Amino acid sequence: MRFPYFTLPSPQSLRQSRLLKPLGRYLHHHFLWQFNRRAVAGGLAAGLFSGLILPLGQIGLAAVAAIVFRVNLPVAALSTLVTNPLTVGPI
Numbered sequence: 073m074r075f076p077y078f079t080l081p082s083p084q085s086l087r088q089s090r091l092l093k094p095l096g097r098y099l100h101h102h103f104l105w106q107f108n109r110r111a112v113a114g115g116l117a118a119g120l121f122s123g124l125i126l127p128l129g130q131i132g133l134a135a136v137a138a139i140v141f142r143v144n145l146p147v148a149a150l151s152t153l154v155t156n157p158l159t160v161g162p163i
Contacts, residue, residue: 119151
């Protein structure tokens with residue numbers, strides 16, 4: 073069962089994107105889009121680390137870390153959002 077509100081882009085749409093074309097050879101690897109225990113845990117670690125370290129460019133750094141460490145890219149990008157204005161005070 074597919075939920076219409078949670079779909080990942082297809083590999084073809086990533087390759088055809090004008091903005092992502094220079095990164096196309098890195099973004100088509102299957103390990104960046106897998107949802108298994110290792111990939112999701114690594115993506116979460118990369119995203120939380122980059123979200124807490126730098127004030128700017130957090131998602132970009134998380135994406136680079138996901139490519140380097142071969143972990144889940146969407147989880148890495150979304151987990152940087154833990155440092156939004158409502159949660160930065162308690163952190």
